[in-house]
Amino acid sequence: MLFGGKKILALDIGTSSIKLAELDSSRKGWVLKKFSVVSVNPGWIRDGEIVDPTSVSQAIVTLVQSARSKRKNVASALFGNGVIVKRISMAPIEENLISEAVKWEAEQYIPFDINEASIDHHVLRGHTRSVGENLDILLIGAKQEYVYRFIETIESAGLKCAIIDVSGFALANCFEANYGQLEGVTALLNIGAGITNLVIVEKGDVIFSRDSTVGGNTYTNELHKAMGVSLQEAESLKISASAGHEVPAEVNAVLASTTEQVVDEIRTAIEFFVATGGGGRINKMYVTGGSMFIPSLLEEISKAVGVPFEVLNPFQQVGYDAKALTPDYIQQIQSICPVALGLAMRDMKE
Ligand SMILES: Nc1ncnc2c1ncn2[C@@H]1O[C@H](COP(=O)(O)OP(=O)(O)OP(=O)(O)O)[C@@H](O)[C@H]1O
Ligand SMILES: [Mg+2]
Known part of the structure; x- marks a missing residue:
């Protein structure tokens, strides 16, 4: 088709929000043209399963409209227990x-x-x-039922499901576009709302990918239970504490004890790789995801697994359209966009 009709519209359907991304390739490499986010209500998507396809589909329609996207061919990614x-x-x-x-x-x-x-x-x-x-x-x-549900949800929004990927692979794709192939074994960690993707890459290949069901929601739920506040209040207390604002001492105590639980899960996943992966030592860990801002979480993970970390910069090599997107916005989306960017790169690599 002429005029980019085959270009990919990336939709990262996450537990707390859906991200839309459109990339173009230029002589200088990838350029982000559009990025938009729409929130998802708790319970619409659970452990990677689309529980409420109608609501998710409606959210996609809203998202596509607000982004004024013309692209129809969607790349999306499965995650969680169904993969x-x-x-x-x-x-x-x-x-x-x-x-x-x-x-x-x-x-x-x-x-x-x-x-x-x-x-x-x-x-x-x-x-x-x-x-x-x-x-x-x-x-x-992948559970076929989950795959069908993804396709049905995307197609009911008037789009075409062109590529169904796995979120860990999309993350690795984004990482490689920005950092190339590093020496040795590298871990990628995407700490989202419902899940944390752990992906291990070596020589340009994904050699391990596993999703643990811990993330930002683990914190929100613990605050909700411990303090008897609504989920919404718990969520905003968590964000305030992470931003360093003053919050009741109990909030920080709950966050700290939840971090122990989250770190345990991630350590178990990494130990599982080490025990079964047949790979070498992990040199370094690149971290992303909206929940990486939980106070001292990254330091605690790094300490527990004995691997140094760095925050993944998805714009290390990927540029953006300065007419459509501001540096402030790019800064804001840095931690939540890598999977969507990795998906948006899918067609142009071939
Ligand atoms: N500044 C912040 N401090 C602490 N947590 C934050 C902050 N900003 C966002 N979060 C948390 O990050 C999570 C959203 O991150 P992200 O968009 O990566 O998740 P998701 O893609 O929706 O979920 P998943 O990948 O698990 O399906 C939410 O739990 C949110 O509360
Ligand atoms: Mg996510």
């Missing part, structure tokens, strides 16, 4: 037989009914050293 990513090793076989072989192998790794799962795979080229050696494969299984 499983597992690195497997397979005897070498011909390229055209891999898909079928992966399906056979998948059954033992997928924690839900294989007949109700969508299976995909990715050959880890950088990790299969020579001809005749076992193939290193990343197996991706």
Whole structure:
């Protein structure tokens, strides 16, 4: 189609908000043209499952209208409990037989009914050293029902679902566009509202991806329970405390004890990678997500896992359209945009 009709509209459908992003490629690289956010009510999306497709679809319509987006081909990403990513090793076989072989192998790794799962795979080229050696494969299984719900939700908003990705992969895509391929093993951590994505990359490949069900909502819920305030009040107390404003001492105490719980979950996920990943030591951790601002959370994670961290800058290499977006806005969205940016890059890489 002429005039960019095939360009991708990225929709990161998150637990607390949906992010829309449009990128263009120029001689200088990626340029962000549009970025918009619409809130999602608690309960519409839970652990990566779209529980209320009608409301989510309506929110998408509002978002697309407010962004004045003309693009129709959506890239979106699954996350949470409905997706499983597992690195497997397979005897070498011909390229055209891999898909079928992966399906056979998948059954033992997928924690839900294989007949109700969508299976995909990715050959880890950088990790299969020579001809005749076992193939290193990343197996991706998703609950079909979740996939259908995503498609149905996007298409009811009048859009076309062109790409369904996995949020951890989109995050890695955004990371690589900004930092290239680093030496050794690197961890990416996206601490959102409902989940935290942990993604491990090595030699340009994702070698591990796992979502833990902890994030900003864990804090909000704990404050709500401990202090007997509404979820909304709990949310604003959390944001105030994170901004360093004065709050009742109990708020800081609850945040600190919740951090212990969140750090435990993340440490368990990292230890699981170390025990099963067969990879080397993690050199560094790049952190993003709206909940990275919880006081001392990043320091605590770093201390618990013994890996230094840096805040992921999604605009290290990606530029933005200064006519449409201000530096202040770019600063504001920095921690919530990486998955949407990684999705928006999908078509143009091919
Ligand atoms: N300044 C802040 N301080 C503390 N927490 C914040 C701040 N700003 C946003 N958050 C929290 O970040 C979360 C939203 O982040 P993000 O947009 O990355 O999540 P999401 O994509 O909606 O959720 P998920 O990725 O888990 O599905 C919310 O829990 C929100 O309370
Ligand atoms: Mg998110």
